[in-house]
Amino acid sequence: MSSRPSKTSTVLDRILALEIARVTESAAVAAARLRGRGDEKAADQAAVDAMRREMNNLPIIGTVVIGEGERDEAPMLFIGEKVGAGRGPKVDIAVDPLEGTTLCAKDMAGSIATMAVAEGSSFLNAPDVYMEKIAIGPGYAKGIVDLDASPEDNIRALAKAKGVKPADITALILDRPRHADLVAAVRKVGAAVRFITDGDVAGVIHTADPEATGIDIYIGVGGAPEGVLAAAALACIGGQIQGRLVLDTEEKRGRAAKMGIKDPRKKYDMEDMVRGDCVFAATGVTTGSLLKGVRFRPGMVETETVVMRAATGTVRWIRAEHRQLEKFHL
Secondary structure (H helix, E strand, O other): OOOOOOHHHHHHHHHHHHHHHHHHHHHHHHHHOOOOOOOHHHHHHHHHHHHHHHHOOOOOEEEEEEOOOOOOOOOOOOOOOEEOOOOOOEEEEEEEEEEOHHHHHOOOOOOEEEEEEEEOOOEOOOOOOEEEEEEEOOOOOOOOOOOOOOHHHHHHHHHHHHOOOHHHOEEEEEOOHHHHHHHHHHHHOOOEEEEEOOOHHHHHHHOOOHHHHOOOEEEEEEEHHHHHHHHHHHHHHOOEEEEEEOOOOHHHHHHHHHOOOOOOOOOEEHHHHEOOOEEEEEEEOOOOOOOOOOEEEOOEEEEEEEEEEOOOOOEEEEEEEEOOHHHHOO
16 A cells, blocks of 8 residues: 555545544434434434434545445435535545444443545445454464464464464454354364454454454454445554455345446455545444443533544544534434
8 A cells, every 4th residue: 555645645634534533423422312222223313314414514525335235225325325515535435324233222332433434446345245254453464364264273373473372362253143153163272252242343443452452353244334344444553354245145146246246255355345545433322442432411422533544544532522512413
């Protein structure tokens, strides 16, 4: 990746880095008003509406390439939707307005609002399907882990690279019945498993700082949109991720083909999912290990957001107090 910023990259740096933080803040606040109410759809729709409203104020000509689904499946922020004020640079948009809808509905830890912006034609344009994923943090030779290797071989390879035993490795895996064999394989080689119920964007990010998080590797099947967003985050802070779309029906393969996916079994590296410069932002909805959740106080809303940029490797932590509450439609 070239370190020389293009004209678009300069715009991303000067304007959008903080502007997209306002977008995720708005989505997080809207969703947080419905924490613990048990209504996943309402919380997700609130986040979608707020994110779309705020994105349309951005000085961009944006196209959603990773969104809530294709046009026929999502009322807003669908793949292919045009967003922004209609002036400025042409950019790709990847969004998950509410990652962890169940976490928000149950007021459990780790729900976030997230998005990424990149130069046009930079993100993998993929349908909203499942994706096989494997991710580790920075500092390792390329290809040290691989989707085509067995879980046991990946754990052993990572342990060898770290200079530790497999028993010292902890894998983060979504707690789903489909992962029963994967969990058994990881434990068979002696490694530990930490489960998450939702939120695999944050889960992948955790691999970038294993000393702080205790997570060495992420393995399993989750959403493709979350895979691309996670790749955008790792492009900013370092690490490796591989993904392969799960196109296990004719309908899914047809949808993928319409979006330009020629090889349904293609293995995507981070550079395939995110090319060039990008900016990633996430705001906490419920407090988790990555971000604190929205806090409502008399006359004030507090948010915590992380903003990352690939070209510079800069990570900004923004703890904000919002006193002009009308912007959140409160």
